[in-house]
């Protein structure tokens with residue numbers, strides 16, 4: 001599940017766009033939520049996960065990370081395996 005700015009087909013920030021591209025390139029299917037549509041979710045998730053920025057990628061209810069971490073996993077060829085454990 002990706003909490004992002006905008007939607008996968010219409011991202012509203014480059015960081016969110018990069019994560020969408022990485023997931024699509026790996027053939028990972030994912031749900032998404034546009035945090036720009038809900039200020040309460042936007043601020044609440046930062047507290048919930050102790051992570052101050054978006055995008056936030058979750059797998060099985062746990063935060064995997066943001067743009068930097070997702071791209072690092074992809075570059076290390078670990079993204080797909082991380083999201084299928």
Ligand SMILES: N[C@@H](CCC(=O)N[C@@H](CS)C(=O)NCC(=O)O)C(=O)O
Pocket residue numbers: 005013015042052053054055065066067068069
């Ligand atoms: N280094 C971050 C880049 C993401 C980032 O800096 N996001 C900012 C600008 S889009 C953010 O979400 N700020 C808080 C907010 O907009 O609520 C990452 O790896 O995800």
Ligand code: FES
Pocket residue numbers: 005012013014015
């Ligand atoms: S919205 Fe400006 S950097 Fe993401």
